[in-house]
Amino acid sequence: MTLHKRRAHTSVEHEHWNMSWWLLMMYLLGNRGGAKASRRGSLALRNTLCIYTYSPTGLFLKPKTVYLFTNLRKLKTFLKCILYQKKLSSSVSAQSCFLSTYGGTSHVSLDDVFTEVQLELHHSSSGVHQPLDLEDVVGSVGTVNKDADTVLVSGEAGSGKSTLLQRLHLLWAQRAALRDFVLLFPFSCRGLNLEHRELCVQELLFQHCCWPDREQEEIFQFILDHPHLILFTFDGLDELKEGFVDELRVCCPTQRAPVHVLLFNLIQGTQLKGVMKVVTSRPGAVGPGLKKHLRKEVLLKGFSPSGIDCFVRKHHSDSAVAAKVLESLQANTALLGLCHSPVLCWIVSQCHKELLSCGEGSPQTVTDVYLMILQHFFQHHSTSKGTTGAGWLQEHLRTVLHLGQLASEGITSSCCVFSGADLETCGITEKDVCMGFLVQSKDVSPGNSKRYEFLHVTMQCFFAALYIVLSGDTDCSTVPKLFELQDVTETGLSSTCLRACLPSADQQGGHLEEHTTAAEAPNLQITATFVSGLLSQRHKRSWQRCCSKAAVERKVRQVTRCLSKGMQKHFRSIPRPVPGEKKSMHAMPGFVWLIKCIYEMQESRIAKDAMSKLEVDHLKLTYCNIGPMECTALAYVLQHIKSPVGLQLDNNSVGDVGVEQLLPCVHVCNSLYLRNNNITDEGIRRLTAKVVHCDNFQKIALFNNRLTDASTLHISHLLKAKQSFLSLRLGNNNITAEGAKRLAEGLRRNHSLKFLGLWGNKIGDAGAEAIAGALENSKSLVWLSLVGNGVGNAGARALSGIVRNSLSLEELWLTQNCITRAGVEYLIQALKHNTHMKSVWLKNNDLSSEEVEEVKLIEPRLIF
């Protein structure tokens, strides 16, 4: 390699470096005097030409990094790249500095409004649980496949994927981050769908991102030679019309191929191996074929509670308004739950006037929130300002139907970008565009004609749903077909049937191609969710002024039937339990979606009906992307379960707001598993206050949350009050000796607990002594774990008291502590008095291998 990157060891004299830089630039730009001087400069550096990063022209590379060139030609190429870098960065900056959702209303700069989002590693990056920073997306943390160069950022629609990339682009262009990368090429898969020509990689880069004014070949050669200095981003892989395949190999950089084929080869690394790629997608759209080419997967979980607060304050320059909006969110936790999704948080902030004036009737469902923004946009353009009720809709019905037709045709053909001709075909006028729901697309088509897209893909789904509900032109089978789409997600089948049901789909030219894509199913699911909401009891009356009452009622019946059928299908799929084991249902894809649709309907009759057929002991919803919004829907439906269940929600993003949302259904839970869910002491306070009154509630698992000693006060109260409580697992939290002492107060007064897990806390000897003292006379405790708690000999001595006296304890786990041979002796002596105890686990304590062998011979129930 001729370009070496290395850290500067000494303090470099800036003057000297800057001068060499200028001289070299002058030479390269054709100034002869500079040429001589630059050669002198190079001699002075013993035939090595160096550039320091802080040059007056502002080339940007990693600070304190010196790039050494072994010949002048390579340096010349590098400098041309730097010129190209300037052009590329100003183009990237221009594209990224404003947020597109604000396009219809005002220009809001990303710098002003960007709010940190929650990023987590996918569980495949085992063992890494820390929250991630923006730059960690491209960093090494969580790497599962070192040979791969593609990072996937996955998140639901509206979770902030595009905005996150936009932020990374802007930070790069502002030289504030990603300084390891000399060139950054941003792509949108939506834009790539518009490219019908076959291209080679060089054409893809230069034509789709930024055209180098000169020396294209040399710059491309630089990219080929130094892939580790280049970053590509691909936004919205789920929107690409073609599904990922890795059989079509295009290895040669000059070979032309369809853009999706090039993209797949870039992701796999058959082209431009070593270039870092960041790809965003919705979770369901990425199959195992692509996953095996991933360096790592990062999950985008929307705003944290403090993120919501921060976003609302940034959105409103008037702090009094921000405070009022936040107050109304605190008063309506279902709405607060929705605001974890950035797009919904944006709508709620945008519609603050409507929100603050609606009092009791403030939005509860996603459909309510989208109706609020619909009304907000229309009322800005309304002829009769104070139009109340559904009057505004009647006034703008024509616009709604036209936009709805465009949206639904786009959804069924995986099209999000529309030409002027497409708009015309649907009867959309300039005035309709001015309403603000459509914005001009940033993805310029090859012919450079104007293109349009909806403010956000969820807005397109909402208009498609409005069309399905309000239009008299749709086929009778449109609603049933829409809800059968869970089969599409599960089998990958096309939604051509639905397409046939929508009017004029087959008459369209241009964008309506017969493709089946990964993009269809999630958008159709969102559309179906909105259809459920629009046909809910509370909204359906509004439509009756705009279309036939009978048609609306028919659609309501259809949705109700589809939801019931969909649920039954899930329940039928539950395998028969193995004799002696509990009947368990693991949620299949589509289950949470059905639950959300039922919630949107807001009819407890439907929820009751759906749950009347569920007969399971255990409902497993692990790794199901369940956040506060989903918890609201789950509780709404599950509260109607007939007999108590174990609800397993491990590895989701429930959080404290989600815990609050679950409260209406905890009375039907005999156990609640909430491992790894970002829950704090506040969540536990609310949960324990409720479950203390729930007769069925017996078990809770809270492993790997954010609990501190403050939680133990509430848990202790629960233990005292509930003499039927069986299992408490608090592993991997931040409980210290103080917390253990408080917990001990509850344990002392409880006579039912069988399982107590405190693995991975910091209770130490003092905590172990407190717990041991409280449990010494327990007649119920069967299993106790104090693994990894810094317990030493004093703790072991105290615990030997339980071992000596307990008639119920079978297993004691003390692995990974600091007990020595002397401490083990207490346990050996105690075990002499206890014949029914099965094992004491002592692996990884402070014993030599000889001591281990010795004690194992004395007491075989000690396990190492």
Ligand code: ADP
């Ligand atoms: P996705 O690409 O996941 O569908 P977007 O990035 O388009 O989601 O986000 C939708 C809208 O939500 C944005 O246009 C913006 O208004 C808001 N938003 C998303 N992420 C952020 C963020 N980090 N800070 C501020 N606003 C955000």
